[in-house]
Amino acid sequence: MVVAVDTAPCRHAYGPADAPILVVEYGDFECPYCAQAAPVLRELVDTSDGQVRLVFRHFPVYDVHPYALTAALAAEAAGAQGQFWEMHDRLFAGQDRLADKFLRAYAGALGVDGDLVIGDAAQPYGDAVEADYGLAIEQGVRGTPSIFLGGTPYRGRAEIAPLRKAMALSLRRAPSGQRRRRRG
Numbered sequence: 361m362v363v364a365v366d367t368a369p370c371r372h373a374y375g376p377a378d379a380p381i382l383v384v385e386y387g388d389f390e391c392p393y394c395a396q397a398a399p400v401l402r403e404l405v406d407t408s409d410g411q412v413r414l415v416f417r418h419f420p421v422y423d424v425h426p427y428a429l430t431a432a433l434a435a436e437a438a439g440a441q442g443q444f445w446e447m448h449d450r451l452f453a454g455q456d457r458l459a460d461k462f463l464r465a466y467a468g469a470l471g472v473d474g475d476l477v478i479g480d481a482a483q484p485y486g487d488a489v490e491a492d493y494g495l496a497i498e499q500g501v502r503g504t505p506s507i508f509l510g511g512t513p514y515r516g517r518a519e520i521a522p523l524r525k526a527m528a529l530s531l532r533r534a535p536s537g538q539r540r541r542r543r544g
Contacts, residue, residue: 365436365484367491372444375405375413381530383514384415386496386506389432389451390425390458394505397518398452401507404523412527416448417492419504427458429489434463434477436485441472 370382385401387394405412418435420428431451438447450466451458464474475481496506500513507514509523510530516522 365440365487367488369417369491369495370415371488372416372439372448373413374402374416374445375408376410377413379408379411379413381408381412381510381527382415382508383412383510383527384417384508386417386419386492386499386501386504388419388421388425388428388504389435389448390428390455391421391504392455393518395452395455397505397507398448400518400520400523403520404527407520408527411531416444417495418489419493419496419501419506420489421504430460430463430478430482431455431458432489433482433485434467436488437477437482438467438470438472440485441470441476443467443470443472446470447472447477 383401383404385394385397387397401414405414418432420432422429435444435447435451438444447466447470450469454462454466460478463478467474467477499506499508505518507518509526510533512530514523514526516526
């Protein structure tokens with residue numbers, strides 16, 4: 361069976377396509393810091409009044425996290441069924457349970473055939489994970505979570521207040537044609 365795999369760098373985006381600020385997170389589903397950052401980044405998008413779009417890219421730190429790569433493959437396979445963000449959330453919620461039997465169950469709970477997210481069936485999605493990993497290396501990523509805000513590495517804490525401040529600074533620096541008026 362041949363699987364067409366999307367390897368576009370912005371394939372997993374949350375938030376409006378025309379948002380003036382793109383936040384990119386390189387993450388690892390077994391990283392506890394990524395699990396802490398995930399709801400904060402989603403809150404940033406949800407409370408930005410359309411100003412922020414979040415993109416998730418894979419950076420499995422497989423030498424430290426033995427299930428990171430299989431979890432990334434499972435997320436990609438679920439994403440091919442339109443369930444990436446739902447699987448993303450389940451993987452972080454159960455990051456201490458990422459063996460194949462759990463991945464299969466998480467997929468099933470989402471209405472995705474659990475056998476499609478593990479083993480040989482998930483292997484074609486390795487190209488997408490590898491593409492993300494390659495972009496991360498090119499951008500100097502060394503660990504997770506690595507966050508880029510408007511193309512610039514974000515060095516602050518993955519907390520809502522500092523992220524909002526960085527977002528406001530980024531909006532002020534954006535050329536006037538890229539800024540959007542706040543809805544209100």
